[in-house]
Amino acid sequence: MKFAVIVFPGSNCDLDMYHAVKDELGEEAEYVWHDSKDLSSYDGILLPGGFSYGDYLRCGAIAQFSGVMDEVRKAAEAGKPVLGICNGFQILTEAGLLPGVLLRNKNLKFMCRTVGLKVENNHTLFTNEYEQGQEIQIPIAHGEGNYYCDDETYKHLKENNQIVFTYGDDFNGSRNNIAGIINERGNVLGMMPHPERAVSELIGGKDGLALFRSIVKQWREAHVSHA
């Protein structure tokens, strides 16, 4: 499986993402610059964390108009897996590929530590290697990770099982402790915690690896007849 790691000006988790896919999973990965006009040769799209365009105006707001985002939309419409982590999640909400928005953490602090997450839905292409309700340890590193959506959107997310991960504690103010959500179709996931920083015991844990394994597993199953 071949992944594109999109690099925006200001991305800083692109190397971690590349490492997770290439070195820990053993799949193909390439860095793709933000003005690329063609993502057709990639099977999965990864939007890394960081501070695209310096987070000027609002986090993710300027990146949504990067040239590559039309291609990301096309990939999402084609049903390819699109994963946005941290700033990548912020970009996906600003681009309208996921509902809601990320606000400043309620205590105004940039928070950087490992937190407990609960897998709320393991019937997704990103979480099939986890158990339903499993508690995992994944690092966070964000100042604007406070997920907000209106009542109607929350009801919709809940009814469609689009809430994929929740935090064990309310530390940033996110609505109902939401840490990650998926689109209705189930192929676009956005989450604030960093699974790509939890792929080896050497760096403190590997609970994030199953997320990447899930994507590959589902893709292999879908493409096995063409292999």
Added chain:
Amino acid sequence: MKKVKIYVTLRESVLDPQGSAVMGSLHKMGYGEVEDVRIGKYLELVIGDGERDVDALVNELCHRLLANTVIEDYRYEIEEVVSQ
């Protein structure tokens, strides 16, 4: 040529942690009569004369990029700029 002054503010229903922090500080300084603080953004745009209706243009810019209407409201003023 026109100068457009745009004020982007968090919607009333959205918690403003920056505003709350500043209000807390003002209270500590003894200004207890301050009942609320909301922090927003101020943007100035200079727009050249053209075919497009400026109101329609500004609304479009605000909706597409300058404000996220899920959490923010905006208002604006338009001033005529006399070129030198």
